[in-house]
Amino acid sequence: MNCSTLGIGLAGFGTVGSGVWNTLQRNGVLITDRTGGSVELAVTGILVRDPAKARATAGDVPQDLFTTDWRSLVGNPAVDIVVELIGGTTDAFELVAAALRAKKPVVTGNKALLAERGTELFALSKEMATPIHFEAAVAGGIPIIRSVQDSFVGNRLHSLVGIINGTSNYILQRMTEAGLDYPPALGEAQALGYAEADPALDVNGWDAAHKAILLATLAYGFSIDPEKVHVAGIEQVRPIDIAFAKQLGYVVKLLAVIREHADGAIELRVQPSFIPKNHILASVNGVFNAISVVGDAVGEALFYGRGAGQDPTASSVVADLVEAARALRHTAGHRGFLPYRDSGTLLPVEETETAYYVRFDVTDRPGVIAEVAKILAESGIGISGTHSPVNPEAPDAEFVDMVFLLHTCKFGKLQAALAQVEALDCINSAPVVFRIEKL
Amino acid sequence: MNCSTLGIGLAGFGTVGSGVWNTLQRNGVLITDRTGGSVELAVTGILVRDPAKARATAGDVPQDLFTTDWRSLVGNPAVDIVVELIGGTTDAFELVAAALRAKKPVVTGNKALLAERGTELFALSKEMATPIHFEAAVAGGIPIIRSVQDSFVGNRLHSLVGIINGTSNYILQRMTEAGLDYPPALGEAQALGYAEADPALDVNGWDAAHKAILLATLAYGFSIDPEKVHVAGIEQVRPIDIAFAKQLGYVVKLLAVIREHADGAIELRVQPSFIPKNHILASVNGVFNAISVVGDAVGEALFYGRGAGQDPTASSVVADLVEAARALRHTAGHRGFLPYRDSGTLLPVEETETAYYVRFDVTDRPGVIAEVAKILAESGIGISGTHSPVNPEAPDAEFVDMVFLLHTCKFGKLQAALAQVEALDCINSAPVVFRIEKL
Structure with a gap:
């Protein structure tokens, strides 16, 4: 680990604030990995109105993180970045301004604050050479x-x-x-x-x-x-x-x-x-x-x-935290992408599962469907439909297309069955397979 | 201007390469403004196969930028960032590797190169602490x-x-x-x-x-x-x-x-x-x-x-160039947003133009449509339709809704006309206006 931890002061622990806490708990290691080990984030202070209520609703949060005094949150030497989630345009303004004056980058989702008083805050941000990040202020998780x-x-x-x-x-x-x-x-x-x-x-x-x-x-x-x-x-x-x-x-x-x-x-x-x-x-x-x-x-x-919503908005807050952290920790930084795992497992295609549409070129004679259906049945593959459209230009053609719709199964099982089908006399070419995606 | 210019070496001057050139010519000043004056980009070398052909098709490019030797492009001390747009996985590999070894960040749109030989290149990128950016490699202009x-x-x-x-x-x-x-x-x-x-x-x-x-x-x-x-x-x-x-x-x-x-x-x-x-x-x-x-x-x-396409792909290349340039020029940088113009002009809403749907609450008596239509006509506002739906629950109601669809006109003209309409005896409330957007 070539990083030292950055402390986050969460001002506000409502829906979005607790979403940020949860996201950092759940994905903190992943975040450090994905930033090439350069960013480790830890919440070092949480501003709440009512600590008793906060304690009751946030079981896994160490009690000593809570404070009711925003000045002590912003002034806390363990807080490097301040996240403003208290809303409104008065207290929030004071808090953001104080953080900037302390040269602590600010992350906020407060669109009213920035739309109404952004001129003042951006001027202060420039003066203090300390950024305000606000991805969460517009369109939740959308970047x-x-x-x-x-x-x-x-x-x-x-x-x-x-x-x-x-x-x-x-x-x-x-x-x-x-x-x-x-x-x-x-x-x-x-x-x-x-x-x-x-x-x-x-x-x-x-x-x-x-x-x-x-x-x-x-x-x-x-x-x-x-x-x-x-x-x-x-x-x-x-x-x-x-x-x-x-x-x-x-x-x-x-x-x-x-x-x-x-x-x-x-x-x-x-x-x-x-x-x-x-x-x-x-x-x-x-x-x-x-x-x-x-x-x-x-x-x-x-x-x-x-x-909007807890997790999508938290996603944007966390992205801004990483951006702010990278800027604070920037030395001879590498801002491009690097693979961060030596290896991973690619799921063999045989193990992938969807429903399927399969088209065969068949010789049109009685028994074709029965022969194909038998192989599929013996392979344990369910058929949801079959169809052999008549070619209007050649209604008596010897060779026709035949279509099967198949229930969800592993692709490997399908491949094995199709190999058997292909070996049938009545099948004239390799079957053509389309996935049916649920999305 | 608190920046010094960064030199771009464009390897390849086909569709995307000339798109990057054009975008930097067209929007170079805007880019510098939008980055708070921290990024100024200038193309300082262009690798081409056939300089005669390149000269013929690129009228405004200074001739002395062209070279046919990729080593001289990468080694050019005026080139700080290398853009690889020559395609393929052999020459392009050599060029990208040489740039990384020279500690020059690389921007590429070459998906085949990174998918086939990314393991080697990312390892070199890590070793040299020099990033490869590749927004243009996937989905053109989509970030x-x-x-x-x-x-x-x-x-x-x-x-x-x-x-x-x-x-x-x-x-x-x-x-x-x-x-x-x-x-x-x-x-x-x-x-x-x-x-x-x-x-x-x-x-x-x-x-x-x-x-x-x-x-x-x-x-x-x-x-x-x-x-x-x-x-x-x-x-x-x-x-x-x-x-x-x-x-x-x-x-x-x-x-x-x-x-x-x-x-x-x-x-x-x-x-x-x-x-x-x-x-x-x-x-x-x-x-x-x-x-x-x-x-x-x-x-x-x-x-x-x-x-895909010239300009969307160039959009991504330029975004990566700015990212690379910011990292190279990073000192006590401010990576957040700052307004970069003291002022701008907001179009008065009266000057905005769309078509409209307008609903009135009217007293249902003969002549209502004629009175409203007369005011609109005198205001020079075209009517594309009008409708007064009968309320099935009260077919003989005294007060009914009346709808007008109006051709595109300035909102100020509409407002003035609606003020006159509202003053009519038969109109019982302020009209409700919806914009009809062409998109």
Whole structure:
């Protein structure tokens, strides 16, 4: 191990905070392996409001990690990186600012904080030469921040258009599929935990707007005043609108649209929109998010995944922690990929299992199906269907195609059976095999 | 400008090489801005086979950049980073190895080289503490390498399943849509430049397999012997198979499947597959690629985009160049995001343009449509349709919904017209506006 451990201060131990804890516990060794031994992370402090409650819900967390004083978390010499997950724009602001002033990199998922007060925080980040990472602030586990910032760094970005509020998207989907009116669809989302008790920011469009402001700032480089952004939510959507959209070939989605115009002006708006039902964004359902990015080099690229939730958001927080840790530990670092295991096991293809479609070229005579079916049965392979389509151009052809649909079995078993089938007189060529994937 | 320029040696100046040149010319200033002034890239040498031909086709390239000797390119003290785009696994191997030995980071899009000889090259990369970057080797402009390596570093990856050969995908799509047999569909792909004159690696599955081997190595950390990978191509697909799949609710795709089993064994295979027609991968058409990644934290995430071509591939090469340059120039670096422009222009929402769907709550009496239509006409806003659905539960209701579909116009013009409409006696509430997005 050529690394020394970096200490993480978790400010907030709710859904996402405990997800980060769990992910680091579960995959900490893997993370160290995958970074070539250069990154080892340990949680060295946790800020909570109520230590008694935290102790009750977090069985495996050492009690002495908890504190109720954010200043002591940020000031703790064992804390190298601060993760802000307390939400809001006041205490969170103080905490993030204090961490930056202490030259401790910050990882946050707080889109409201950065959209409303990012100008101040980024200025402080620059002054202190200490980064703020915020992959978790937009679209949960989807790596859209890093992709826009790093992967598309060589692109002039023409547009970013996306579905970036899962709660609204779930409500609209239920209104579309089940014909629900808005209040019961919202109630359902709340019952499932997809919407907060106070769902205002989700349904009025401002959660999506905060994310869109961050994306636009990333893509175009300047701070954007939230007051100048046009935002409409889904509260006014009625079943009649959805029915009408459907009749016209559209689907209703809450869409965030960011677009650069020829004169350099940036269009940025969030509102319920009709989008063509065949567009890939139209098939983004439930609490999933998707963002379509168009750049002058990359063309169109689309990112799709879970836009919220404990584990997906934790996935992004942990990625940012590794990024921050690498920068802190950077010496003569090797940032490219290296294999990190001497060997691993490749599953022999014979052991892989799917269902199959198999086509044979057969001589058309009575008994063919019976002969093939017998071999398959003796091999223990189930047949879910068989078909021998008549060639309309040659209905009396001597040689025909015959198709078998086979139940899931190991490929090795199939190969052995097919070798026997191939040896039959009536089979004229090697069978052609397609996998039937469940996905 | 707080940076000194880094020199790029481009080995190969075909489609992708000239795309990289063009992208750096077009967006060089933007790249420097977006990296906070820390990265300035300049091409300082170009390896070509035939300088006369290169001069003829590359009008704006200074002649003295060209060389036909790869040793002089790699040894050129003005070359800090080497981009390998010559293809193949012999000369390319020598060139990449020489660059690593000279401690010059390498950027390559050569999937065959890394899949066949990656073990040797990664060992050398480690020994020399000099990275190989290869985002361009898998799925063109889609940032799948960086996402798997960095964004999902905290995940145990359960599977990566994707369509990663655009040529095969185009051929299968044409067979599906136009009912073509394999040879004419291949011919069409060749005529459009989607398939090489020798399409073997594309259609026999090995191009996809090379990419899958790289993805599996990234995800699971060990080198994979290509000889142990099960690969089948699309040459044996017939219209009958596609028709049969359709009848069963499937679509035929050439699928790369990588999956970790509970015992740690890695399943890795490429073959024509039936996938459910409603799965998002089924709607990936033409030369597009898509990869679905499932991790224990992130859940399912999907990446979609152009899998090949000059500019998308150049986008990935340039991203890797910036990554390599940042590592070379890293001092007390700031790897987080910072706004890089003091200000920018947000397009006033009044200036944004789309078509619209507008719903009014109206008092149902003769003349309502005429009154609203008159205001819209006087405002210069075209109506593409209007509808007043009868409420089946109250067919004689006094208050009804009325819907207008409006042609594209500026939002400010719409707002002004709607203010007039709202003032009409027969209009009972503020109109509800949805954007109709073309996408």
